[in-house]
Amino acid sequence: MAWGVWRACILVPQNFMEWPQGLRQSVLLHELGHIARRDPISQLVIEICRCFYWFHPLVWLAVSRVKIERERACDDLVLNFGVSAKDYARHLLEVVSNRPQKCLAPVIGVAMADPRLLEDRLRSILD
Numbered sequence: 001m002a003w004g005v006w007r008a009c010i011l012v013p014q015n016f017m018e019w020p021q022g023l024r025q026s027v028l029l030h031e032l033g034h035i036a037r038r039d040p041i042s043q044l045v046i047e048i049c050r051c052f053y054w055f056h057p058l059v060w061l062a063v064s065r066v067k068i069e070r071e072r073a074c075d076d077l078v079l080n081f082g083v084s085a086k087d088y089a090r091h092l093l094e095v096v097s098n099r100p101q102k103c104l105a106p107v108i109g110v111a112m113a114d115p116r117l118l119e120d121r122l123r124s125i126l127d
Helices: 021-036 039-052 057-080 085-097 115-126
Strands: none
Touching: 021 039, 021 057, 021 085, 039 057, 057 085, 057 115, 085 115
């Protein structure tokens, strides 16, 4: 995952170097996309807005939409770098299926770990 606002970095699991080369490349391209697009900064702004307007339902809808579109944009970036859609979809499934059950993803907001969005992301990637 991309982490940090002013000096963003990419956090990977301990066993990252054991992953197949194609999977590592896909993950790094996706996360570099978040950093290149300055997504950590936009996420900070979004969260500040949500703090002030927490009571407004359209703010919650907008935050949800931004997360979906941000992931799709980075997925498109990976595909534009030449990773085949079939391989990338398989890589995404591998990452999601191999994460620990007691993961902090829901707490820290890792969008790719949300099973409700996974099917839509896979359809978008393969389309």
